[in-house]
Amino acid sequence: MRARLALAASGTTCELREIVLRSKPAPMLAASPKGTVPVLILADGQVIEQSLEIMLWALRRNDPHAWLAPTDSSLPDMLSLIETCEQVFKHHLDRYKYPQRYDLPDGLMHRDQAAGWLMELERQLACRPCLSGDHPALADMAILPFVRQYAHTDLAWFQAQPWPQVLRWLEEWKGSDLFEQVMEKYVPWEEGQERVLFP
Ligand SMILES: N[C@@H](CCC(=O)N[C@@H](CS)C(=O)NCC(=O)O)C(=O)O
Structure with missing residues (x-):
């Protein structure tokens, strides 16, 4: 995606x-x-x-x-955020979504560990519309598909969490022509x- x-x-x-x-x-x-x-x-x-x-x-x-030239960040900083997403958030996402594949009774511990990183994104998104500035950039587009998977694992739970900016950021992307495409x-x-x- x-x-x-x-x-x-x-x-x-x-x-x-x-x-x-x-x-x-x-x-x-x-x-x-x-x-x-x-x-x-x-x-x-x-x-x-x-x-x-x-x-x-x-x-x-x-x-x-x-996408490679965001207003408030740089390519190395975006790549570093994406790496945390791939190394840490994705690790917890896989175990939250498919606990049986990892011999876990459920994925709740991993859901909650992943949530810690989403709260960091919430703080970043409170200061600017997108992760790296005023417009969507590489970091948003490389991370959003994973956040969407996480959200849709239990959408009602996700929507009830105290991360209004993350919800806004995800919904704006899901409503975009690019997403539809x-x-x-x-x-x-x-x-x-x-x-x-x-x-
Ligand atoms: N780091 C790789 C990961 C790719 C990856 O794991 N893709 C999954 C699908 S999203 C896959 O092809 N899995 C192989 C399989 O399930 O047999 C990338 O982002 O390109």
Whole structure:
């Protein structure tokens, strides 16, 4: 989802192949044996296998909304916030959402540990509309998909927490044209299928 956000924002059209994770097609595994999505294959055959790397590649080509140039932060600071999200928040999110996969009776302890970091975002969002300044930028777009997953694990609980700015920030994004564009559903790719372009 975050890769699609950056591809769409940068106006980078690519051929999209929707993958069903329990049945990964052979050409995908040939290009990227680690078997996770997203995978971006460039025209020269180079493969980019991490969503954040895809975002940076697309935005370095074209960044009309200044996602790499926020008003109140810098790229290194955004990357540092994103790293905390990936290393800490995502760790707790996975265990909150899928406790059975981790042999846990429930995910509540991880829900509450992740909430501590969201309260830090709440403080940042109290001073400015977006995480890094006046307009959405890389940090917002790389973090929001995870916050959305967290919110939707128990939406009623999430909406009852004392983080009005986080709620506003998430709702504004969910109401945006860009969100609608990346949420469009595609049929899974099959050999011989007609090319699907995104965006
Ligand atoms: N750090 C990677 C993580 C990618 C990742 O874990 N993707 C999941 C889907 S969101 C996946 O492909 N899992 C493989 C599977 O479930 O078989 C990135 O952001 O690109």
